[in-house]
Amino acid sequence: MTTTSDPAPAPFKSGYVTIAGAPNSGKSTLLNRILGEKISIISSKPQTTRTRILGVCHRPGAQIVFYDTPGVFVAKDTLNLRIVDTAIGAIGEADVLLAVVDAARPDPEAEDCLLQKIRNQKHPAVLALNKIDLVSDKQGLLEIIERWSGRHPFEAVVPISALDGTQVEEIVSAIVKALPAGPAYYPEDTLTDVTERFIAAELIREKLFRLTGEEIPYASAVTVEDYKPSADGKRVSIAATIHLERDSQKGIVIGKGGAVLKRIGTEARQDIERMTGAKVYLKLFVRVQKNWRKDSKAIERFGY
Ligand SMILES: Nc1nc2c(ncn2[C@@H]2O[C@H](COP(=O)(O)OP(=O)(O)OP(=O)(O)O)[C@@H](O)[C@H]2O)c(=O)[nH]1
Ligand SMILES: [Mg+2]
Structure with a gap:
């Protein structure tokens, strides 16, 4: 049988x-x-x-x-x-x-x-x-x-x-x-463990890499001070700071009549809108933190 x-x-x-x-x-x-x-x-x-x-x-x-x-x-x-x-x-x-x-x-x-x-x-x-x-x-x-x-x-x-x-x-x-046999570690709708707030900071940093040259992308870090979605989820207000190492870099990142900073802001905003599906209000500040790349406290504060 x-x-x-x-x-x-x-x-x-x-x-x-x-x-x-x-x-x-x-x-x-x-x-x-x-x-x-x-x-x-x-x-x-x-x-x-x-x-x-x-x-x-x-x-x-x-x-x-x-x-x-x-x-x-x-x-x-x-x-x-x-x-x-x-x-x-x-x-x-x-x-x-x-x-x-x-x-x-x-x-x-x-x-x-x-x-x-x-x-x-x-x-x-x-x-x-x-x-x-x-x-x-x-x-x-x-x-x-x-x-x-x-x-x-x-x-x-x-x-x-x-x-x-x-x-x-x-x-x-x-x-x-x-891969070995094993269970799903994350629910099916999970894509990443980082927050939209973190990706927003990264998208601003990406624009610095794309729109500025020489040392500036490497001398810059971005922190988000404020990330506030509206109650209905249709709008997000963001305040972020671009940290640089020297005063001379500040002038370059801001640009003539603010043109460079404006472009960084516009392109970052469009990307963040794509990510969140919400209308984004982005306020950018530029600060100098002298030689932060050599300062382990500053490095940590900037998330590295
Ligand atoms: N033509 C072409 N360009 C690519 C391809 N993949 C990536 N690039 C380009 O290569 C460059 C670097 O891409 P990234 O994805 O940032 O490279 P990465 O390895 O993550 O770089 P790091 O984060 O600096 O280590 C970008 O300009 C990409 O558009 C590809 O398959 N073809
Ligand atoms: Mg990479």
């Missing part, structure tokens, strides 16, 4: 995944693309992300808790040491490591640094070769894939474009495959 039974259902999978890579490789762009929402700020300048940003990705049968981290680089001052520590600490804690490399602009020094971090931890690693929309030499790309596959036993090496979404779901599938 024979009996038939349904095969056991595949177990639910879950885990923490740290996104690591050189500054500017596209880590935050990739996280936002996977989540379909902007929770992590992006700019064309390196060292945009300063803290660990949590993003929860929900897929049928799996939940991935991502940590977007600052790029791993050689730190020279107190703030940067703190930032790199954040990234390296997060690498050690993950169930799976998602390494991101800029395939369009190979950087041997940054790649060696990343490989060393991958080898120093014991968890499975998936490699995203990012920015393939910029790579026209497909034969060259095959060689890059082969070279990376030979450098570490990655679970998968996937060429992607975080910018246009090419093969991003393949990366998600490769990660799910590498």
Whole structure:
């Protein structure tokens, strides 16, 4: 006599995944693309992300808790040491490591640094070769894939474009495959653990990265003093301060007739309106806190 039974259902999978890579490789762009929402700020300048940003990705049968981290680089001052520590600490804690490399602009020094971090931890690693929309030499790309596959036993090496979404779901599938069985850690409607207030401060900082040059993005921090949604949720009033290191920087951030500050305010407001779905009233102040990047108390006060 024979009996038939349904095969056991595949177990639910879950885990923490740290996104690591050189500054500017596209880590935050990739996280936002996977989540379909902007929770992590992006700019064309390196060292945009300063803290660990949590993003929860929900897929049928799996939940991935991502940590977007600052790029791993050689730190020279107190703030940067703190930032790199954040990234390296997060690498050690993950169930799976998602390494991101800029395939369009190979950087041997940054790649060696990343490989060393991958080898120093014991968890499975998936490699995203990012920015393939910029790579026209497909034969060259095959060689890059082969070279990376030979450098570490990655679970998968996937060429992607975080910018246009090419093969991003393949990366998600490769990660799910590498995850252990486990429960959903967050409810299905949870995207991140940071507040809209925090993201608002980050969006203002993003505009400083995008609209100012030289030292200014690096010398700036943003704090939100006041974040007040109206009772009906249709309006949000925000007061925020841009902290700089020197008086000369203040003049540049304000600009002639206030033009630069006005643009920072307008662009940040539009992004915050998109995020909250409410009408935003944003008041920006500019303050100088001399050499704050060397002052561990100020660094802490600014949230790093
Ligand atoms: N062409 C192209 N550009 C990309 C892609 N992914 C990211 N970028 C760009 O690369 C730059 C850096 O992107 P981010 O996502 O801020 O990079 P990051 O790795 O988070 O950088 P840090 O936070 O500074 O470590 C931005 O100008 C992005 O628009 C991609 O797939 N293709
Ligand atoms: Mg980033």
